[in-house]
Amino acid sequence: AWLAGRAEQLAPLVAAHPAIAEIAYPDRVRALFASGRHAQAAWTLLFYALWYQAHIVGAKVDGDVLEVLDNE
Numbered sequence: 001a002w003l004a005g006r007a008e009q010l011a012p013l014v015a016a017h018p019a020i021a022e023i024a025y026p027d028r029v030r031a032l033f034a035s036g037r038h039a040q041a042a043w044t045l046l047f048y049a050l051w052y053q054a055h056i057v058g059a060k061v062d063g064d065v066l067e068v069l070d071n072e
Helices: 002-016 026-035 039-057 065-070
Strands: none
Touching: 002 026, 002 039, 002 065, 026 039, 039 065
């Protein structure tokens, strides 16, 4: 339910994330979030993007998920 409620906001951020764009087509990532199906795949992409921000980029990850992803 949490993911579904934020899918419209998360989809473009996850799709545009450099780590995700390297492994998936951005339009398919957006479609995945919009469909509401395959929630496990959407969660996996979301958490990979967040992990990448924290551990590869070294970005501050305190706060809202949307802020962390939008702070590239």
